Amino acid sequence: MKAAYIDGHGGNEVVHVGERPLPERTHGDVRLRLHAATLNRVDLYMRDSGAGITHRLPQIMGVDGAGVVDAVADDETQLAPGQRVLLHPGVACGRCEFCLRGDDVLCTRYQILGEHIDGTFAQYVSVPARNVVPLPGGWSFAEGAALGVNHLTAWRMLTTQAQLKAWETVLIFGIGGGVSLAGLQIAKALGARTLVTSRHAGKLERARALGADHGIDSSREDVAKAALAATGGRGVDVVLENVGEAAWPHALKSLVRGGRLVTCGATSGDQPGADLRRLFIRQLKVLGSTMGTVAELHQLLAFCQRHDVRPVIEQSFALDDVHAALSRLESSEQFGKIALTID
Known part of the structure; x- marks a missing residue:
């Protein structure tokens, strides 16, 4: 073959x-x-x-x-x-x-x-x-193939691990990449408010066209300050990130007290500063996630058909x-x- x-x-x-x-x-x-x-x-x-x-x-x-x-x-x-x-x-x-x-x-x-x-x-x-x-x-076959990694990963991150609710706000790093884009689609279908980051203005525009509520240009904005400004100083409930070291300090600073950070990647490095004081004083939760179960794939497929994702x-x-x-x-x-x- x-x-x-x-x-x-x-x-x-x-x-x-x-x-x-x-x-x-x-x-x-x-x-x-x-x-x-x-x-x-x-x-x-x-x-x-x-x-x-x-x-x-x-x-x-x-x-x-x-x-x-x-x-x-x-x-x-x-x-x-x-x-x-x-x-x-x-x-x-x-x-x-x-x-x-x-x-x-x-x-x-x-x-x-x-x-x-x-x-x-x-x-x-x-x-x-x-x-x-x-x-x-x-x-199409391409659409079906794409579901098995990026969408499955984002599904487990948001629903099983972070347990994102319809009334919450989620910050998604690196929009345009497969997991981040899948996370945007799933979060919007769940009813959550979505903030997305990118270094490319064109990607932010395309994300807004797909329903993103707010875009942060990470090439010229401080992501944490922009996320706090977009939430009235409160911070976001959930951060979805797969960038790793480069995004980590911004991700932690963007979270509301008691917020959840869920991560599945480390493309920019896997040894970020822990910022332990912020972690325990604000009682933040850090959740790791990779792929998803066969049962979650069936759940995801039913969800996508119901919400036309x-x-x-x-x-x-x-x-x-x-x-x-x-x-x-x-x-x-x-x-x-x-x-x-x-x-």
């Missing part, structure tokens, strides 16, 4: 498009013929170094994906060949204490497509049947043009998801 894979670490020179073995389908697995995948920051991380993530080279890239069912077990009753589906990228053991309590995203033997095992920048992938979810009618696809590239797609993501100029079409 045709796939995009890495055979080392560095830049685009280690990314190749060529033939890879067709994945074997063991009992209980479903093999999918993929038609779309989207790019995520972790794709750049795996290309650049993959440090700290157990993996073997060569490895097929790509975390999320959508396509049609190609092959299933004879006793499979819910999925059938030809059915349009999207996938959950995390493969859990189903037996550890975290899986047994329904928190499979904390599985002690968790494997994520495109990180620990071969991923979705390929014509075919094989995953457990529980990881395969029917694609809503009228959705769909991922924003900025641009699509052919699989052969994966270098150009990676370069576009690396530029940080995108607003929405970058997709790969796999034909």
Whole structure:
């Protein structure tokens, strides 16, 4: 089968498009013929170094994906060949204490497509049947693929971890990126007031068009002061951030007393100042979050259909043009998801 894979670490020179073995389908697995995948920051991380993530080279890239069912077990009753589906990228053991309590995203033997095992920048992938979810009618394959990482991550951050309420205000850092944009869409559908930041005025305008209540230009404004001004000096109830070290002090200073900061990334560094006095005097809560459970993906899909929330696809590239797609993501100029079409 045709796939995009890495055979080392560095830049685009280690990314190749060529033939890879067709994945074997063991009992209980479903093999999918993929038609779309989207790019995520972790794709750049795996290309650049993959440090700290157990993996073997060569490895097929790509975390999320959508396509049609190609092959299933004879006793499979819910999925059938030809059915349009999207996938959950995390493969859990189903037996550890975290899986047994329904928190499979904390599985002690968790494997994520495109990180620990071969991923979705390929014509075919094989995953457990529980990881395969029917694609809503009228959705494109790219929209379905995009749901499995960014929207799922934002959903868990806002609903499970931060428990955002309709009457609250949320500050979202780095609008235009996948998780941040998904967070805006979900927060608005929940009824919350949304403040967003960006260094690009054009991205702030596009975010306002999608419903953002207030934009903060972080290239010329102090984010914390602007967030306090926008809330009458009170501060925001929730901060959603995936930037890390560069955003951390502004995030903490933007919170109301008793507020919650939920984080899923550290692209600017992972060792920020703790600001412990502010943390305990104002009784702030810091919550970590990564991906989401299979159950949360089903909840998210139902929510998106009820509120007509769909991922924003900025641009699509052919699989052969994966270098150009990676370069576009690396530029940080995108607003929405970058997709790969796999034909």
